Each structure stands twice: as C-alpha cells, then as structure tokens.
Amino acid sequence: xxALSFWTLLAFAPPAEAGPAGEPLAATEPPIARRxxxxxGAEWRVMGIGGHLSHGxxxxxxxxxxxxxxxxxxxxxxxxxxxxxxxxxxxxxGQTYKGQTSLKLRSDGSVxxxxxxxxxxxxxxxxxxxLPIMVGYGGFGFYLHGEDRKVPDDRRVxxxxxxxxxxxxxxxxxxxxxxxxxxxxxxxxxxxxxxYLGVHYLWVxxxxxxxxxxxxxxxxxxxxxxxxxxxxxxxxx
Numbered sequence: 001x002x003a004l005s006f007w008t009l010l011a012f013a014p015p016a017e018a019g020p021a022g023e024p025l026a027a028t029e030p031p032i033a034r035r036x037x038x039x040x041g042a043e044w045r046v047m048g049i050g051g052h053l054s055h056g057x058x059x060x061x062x063x064x065x066x067x068x069x070x071x072x073x074x075x076x077x078x079x080x081x082x083x084x085x086x087x088x089x090x091x092x093x094g095q096t097y098k099g100q101t102s103l104k105l106r107s108d109g110s111v112x113x114x115x116x117x118x119x120x121x122x123x124x125x126x127x128x129x130x131l132p133i134m135v136g137y138g139g140f141g142f143y144l145h146g147e148d149r150k151v152p153d154d155r156r157v158x159x160x161x162x163x164x165x166x167x168x169x170x171x172x173x174x175x176x177x178x179x180x181x182x183x184x185x186x187x188x189x190x191x192x193x194x195x196y197l198g199v200h201y202l203w204v205x206x207x208x209x210x211x212x213x214x215x216x217x218x219x220x221x222x223x224x225x226x227x228x229x230x231x232x233x234x235x236x237x
Contacts, residue, residue, distance in 0.1 A: 037064035037230045039194075043223025045076055049202050050107070050140065050215040054083040058221065060132075062115055067230050070119060074134050075112030076219075080143065083107070087142060087211050089165065097164055098152060105211060109140030111176045111202065121186060121229075128184040128194060135177055138204050141170020142211045168210035177203045182221070186229070194225040 041060040046053070056079050062072015086104040097103060113136015121128050143161055144151075151160045161169040182198030198221040207215045 035066050035230050037228035038062065039064065039070065039072075039225045039227030039229070041223055041225035043076075043196075043221050045200075045219045045221050047076075047078060047202075047217065047219040049078070049217035049219065050212055051217070052085050052087075054078050054085060056082065058223065060115055060225070064228070064230060068118060068120060070115065070117040070130070070132075072115045073112065074115040074132065075110060075136070077110040078108055078140065080106040080108035080145070086145075089142070089211050091164065095164075097160075098148070103144065103148065103164065105142040106145045107140060107142050107211075109138065109170075109215070111138035111178070112136050113176060113178075126186045126188060128186050128196075130180075130182040130184065130196075130198075132180040132182060132198075132200075133178070134180075135175075137173050138176030138202070138215070139170065139172040139174065140204070140207070140209075140215050141172065142209060143169065165210040168208070171204075171207050171209050171215075174204050174207055177205070180221070184225070191229065192226060194229065195223070196225065197222055
C-alpha cells in the first residue's frame with residue numbers, strides 16, 4: 001500500500017527542470033514565508049476637501065500578502081492651527097456674539113480606516129503602482145479661534161459653539177471612503193524604502209454641519225514607506 005501511494009504521488013508530481021549538467025534548477029517561486037512582509041508609512045497631504053485648500057499629515061501601517069496585496073490601517077488629519085483658512089457663518093437674525101452678527105471659524109478633523117491596497121511591482125523599471133482603498137470613519141468640525149475663544153461667561157467654549165451653531169458645529173463621526181492611485185520608486189540599492197506620490201479622492205457621505213454640508217474632495221500626497229517588501233526582487237539588467 002505504501003509503495004502504491006508513493007508511486008501515485010510521483011506520477012502526479014510536476015517534473016523538475018534540469019540544468020546544463022542534469023542538475024535540477026532552483027524553484028522560481030520563493031518559499032511561502034518569503035511572500036509576506038510589512039510596512040509603515042508617513043506622508044504629507046495637500047487637500048482640496050471641503051471646497052478649500054489645506055494640508056496635513058497622514059500615515060499607513062500594515063502587512064503585505066503574496067507580493068501584491070497590502071492590508072492595514074491608514075488615516076490623515078486636517079489640523080486647524082496649521083491651516084489659517086476661516087469660514088464665515090452668519091448668525092440667525094437677532095442673535096449676536098460679542099457684538100458680532102457673523103463668526104469667522106476655523107476647521108479641523110481627521111479620518112482613519114481599514115486600508116486595502118492591491119499593488120504591482122514592475123520588473124523592468126524601478127516603480128510600483130498601488131490602488132489604495134480606505135474604508136473607515138471621518139469627523140470634521142468648526143470652532144471659534146483667537147479672541148473669540150474668550151467667551152463672555154464661565155461656560156466652556158464648546159458649549160458656546162454648540163449654542164451659536166445650533167448643535168451643528170461638527171459632524172464628529174461619519175462613514176469615510178477614499179480611493180487613491182500611487183506611484184512609488186523602488187530603488188535597487190535600498191529595497192526597504194519606497195518614496196511615493198499619489199492622488200486620492202475622499203467621500204464623506206451624509207456630512208452635515210451649519211457651515212458646510214460637504215467635505216468631499218481630492219488630495220495630493222507625497223510620502224515614504226519603510227518595511228519588508230516581498231515583491232522587490234532583482235530586476236533583469
């Protein structure tokens with residue numbers, strides 16, 4: 001029975017290729033353990049989201065599977081202190097704040113979610129093409145700044161913001177979807193480093209505040225990833 005099983009397996013086994021002296025060639029596919037990797041990335045974004053231009057940091061971290069798929073987390077932030085853009089909000093008729101009938105507000109927020117990113121390493125040029133998809137949560141809001149943060153009584157600033165904007169000063173948690181296209185440089189001399197450029201489109205369905213009802217838009221991205229990239233094999237010269 002053992003002999004029969006052995007010869008049955010041998011009959012269906014793929015034939016080994018032979019070298020010049022009849023010696024079997026090494027397998028062209030790497031061992032399964034070598035087809036997994038991981039990465040961490042940092043980036044800077046120029047964002048056209050919400051109908052205005054802003055900028056801020058982003059990140060990504062995750063694992064790589066079978067040379068062509070990255071899974072992990074990604075996100076970015078739009079910080080108010082580094083973005084001086086203001087948004088005018090007209091107070092309802094008859095309402096004022098410290099003698100003002102309108103407010104100049106700043107905005108901040110962030111997005112974080114699951115990253116699913118199929119990619120392809122080109123063999124003949126040192127480039128990598130990636131299609132990152134992020135599904136997660138995004139929250140953006142508006143706030144008083146400068147002298148307006150010195151409120152007239154002992155209540156917290158956030159309470160005044162809620163009252164002045166009728167509880168719609170922010171939309172703190174919403175579904176966020178993002179689709180991107182990135183091109184990375186894969187230098188032969190530093191296989192653990194991948195600088196990249198990309199463009200992304202963010203969609204925050206259902207976003208609704210007193211100031212803006214849309215925070216969708218396009219972002220440009222520049223960044224770098226560090227890690228083990230199993231698809232980075234030597235290219236033919």
